[in-house]
Amino acid sequence: MVKFGYTILYVADVTKAISFYENAFGFERKFITPENDYGELNTGATTISFASKGLAATNLPNGFIESSPENKPFAIELGFVTDQVAEVTEQAKKAGAVVVMEPKQKPWGQIVAYIRDTDGFLVEICTPAH
Template sequence: MSNTNLVSLRIITSDITRLVKFYEQVAKAKAKWATDDFAEIVLKSFTLAIGSTRTLAFFGEGTAEAAANKSVIIEFLVENVDEDYQRIKDIATEIVQEPTTMPWGNRSLLFRDPDGNLINFFTPVSDDAKKKFA
């Protein structure tokens, strides 16, 4: 087993206040602001960092682009995806897929944040999936 650990995912946005408020509602957790351009939502398994486009000056021009993700899905393990759907449908920009049981044993809800990033809320429902996340 590798000693490399994923501890944080950072989203770059042109409207940090809007995106932080959205993810506070999604994660049911309060963000910790380091500066006006950088906030973190610390969860049990990892930290969701949100930075404004102004933070890109530290990395170099063209390093990242806000609201341009078409390949990453941000996934949250939730206790009951069907119950969360009732809450999420009121705050999500778009519901991509209502709760659906997937062939690999998770019940998934796909939706988008205000920048168009894809989010998956999932609950293991098959025996194998439950064992994996026990």
């Protein structure tokens, strides 16, 4: 059986990225390596992890496309579910996120907002889909 265990975001500064997610969403850090090149958050069933771009480069010798707030986001997003979309979006903004789309109700009733984190990754903040 295969289980989805974690998503790893390649970031410039692991400690800074983890601090953003703690402040923006209230997640708690699970750990950061002594070298500060890898860390994880307690986020529920699936873990969000962070690896420094330097560590990622050792695993991917042919390189990778780096996320940046200056460029368009990748065609992927992290999705966080909450009943308090507007409040969480505002808290993320206070923590340094850029709001891409303010909370908006979709035709099927779900409320959805989009932000970009401090490394430029796209995050959806939404109510549960029914």
